[in-house]
Amino acid sequence: MNAPLVDRFGRVADDLRVSLTDRCNFRCTYCMPAEGLAWLPRSELLTYEEIERLVGVFLDLGVRTVRLTGGEPLLRRGVEPLVSLLAARGVPDLSMTTNGLLLAEKAEALAAAGLRRINVSVDSLLRHRFAEMTRRDALERVLDGLRAAERAGLAPIKLNCVVVRGTNEDEVVDFARFARATGYQVRFIEFMPLDAEEGWSRDRVVPSEEVLAAIDRVHPLVPVDHGPEPARVFRFADGAPGGVGVIASVSEPFCGDCNRIRITADGQFRTCLFALEETDLRRLLRAGADDDQIAAAVRDAVARKWAGHRINEADFVRPARSMSMIGG
Numbered sequence: 155m156n157a158p159l160v161d162r163f164g165r166v167a168d169d170l171r172v173s174l175t176d177r178c179n180f181r182c183t184y185c186m187p188a189e190g191l192a193w194l195p196r197s198e199l200l201t202y203e204e205i206e207r208l209v210g211v212f213l214d215l216g217v218r219t220v221r222l223t224g225g226e227p228l229l230r231r232g233v234e235p236l237v238s239l240l241a242a243r244g245v246p247d248l249s250m251t252t253n254g255l256l257l258a259e260k261a262e263a264l265a266a267a268g269l270r271r272i273n274v275s276v277d278s279l280l281r282h283r284f285a286e287m288t289r290r291d292a293l294e295r296v297l298d299g300l301r302a303a304e305r306a307g308l309a310p311i312k313l314n315c316v317v318v319r320g321t322n323e324d325e326v327v328d329f330a331r332f333a334r335a336t337g338y339q340v341r342f343i344e345f346m347p348l349d350a351e352e353g354w355s356r357d358r359v360v361p362s363e364e365v366l367a368a369i370d371r372v373h374p375l376v377p378v379d380h381g382p383e384p385a386r387v388f389r390f391a392d393g394a395p396g397g398v399g400v401i402a403s404v405s406e407p408f409c410g411d412c413n414r415i416r417i418t419a420d421g422q423f424r425t426c427l428f429a430l431e432e433t434d435l436r437r438l439l440r441a442g443a444d445d446d447q448i449a450a451a452v453r454d455a456v457a458r459k460w461a462g463h464r465i466n467e468a469d470f471v472r473p474a475r476s477m478s479m480i481g482g
């Protein structure tokens with residue numbers, strides 16, 4: 155095992171997000187236009203062999219968590235064998251973020267392949283609003299997917315809910331009730347300036363404190379230690395199952411103890427969700443670089459990782475890629 159990946163602020167990067175595709179079968183209004191985006195040609199996507207090899211290099215660099223993301227990762231054919239490959243590589247914590255549309259039919263095979271846990275994006279529990287926000291009338295299928303994930307033993311099950319002012323902030327208490335009824339953890343994510351249509355504005359952000367206050371008034375909350383993960387997590391004071399979390403990227407940035415790094419579907423290494431520069435690992439792979447050369451490039455990029463995003467600074471520059479082209 156090589157020395158861990160430590161940046162100049164002393165943060166250890168051990169949580170790798172790997173995007174399997176930029177394509178998605180939803181059209182979330184805070185992410186992409188109704189017509190979708192210009193998808194990457196297949197030849198530009200990392201192959202499963204390339205992903206497996208890269209993950210091997212990162213494991214040697216101390217990565218412990220590998221999260222498969224997208225676009226929508228379950229859209230990529232043969233994802234189950236990839237999960238098996240990565241599990242066989244000995245990834246200690248293998249998880250996925252999905253929109254859940256294909257989960258009902260795939261949960262069992264994913265669990266059998268070695269997937270441990272899952273995050274599912276659900277922005278509304280109201281059928282009509284879910285359809286408005288995702289441009290897909292698919293709430294029931296996603297709820298079926300959650301139940302299938304539970305039956306398959308994927309745990310814990312976490313829901314990611316992006317809260318957008320004027321759209322779904324009136325549902326946060328209902329989501330807390332849903333968490334209590336199911337035992338899931340619902341995390342409320344502040345809307346970030348990563349939407350492809352650049353419609354983000356600060357007044358559409360619902361600060362996490364506001365979300366927590368609304369829930370706490372009805373279901374008192376107790377903070378729970380959450381380690382380096384981005385979400386601040388809470389349990390219910392009355393001992394009810396489930397919990398809630400907040401990811402306050404805009405109102406309370408948590409970059410100071412960031413442990414996350416990313417590989418895009420086309421093999422670009424990003425040390426931050428909002429990074430303005432990338433390292434082309436695909437070019438290295440396809441040019442015949444060996445694992446040490448790839449590890450050196452990764453270590454060099456992490457060493458140069460910036461302190462954090464600059465959303466709240468006057469000089470903030472949006473990354474050239476939107477969310478679906480980076481991966482959650």
Ligand code: SF4
Nearest residue numbers: 409412426427462463
């Ligand atoms: S914005 Fe970048 S540095 Fe900050 S927590 Fe997210 S990935 Fe880490």
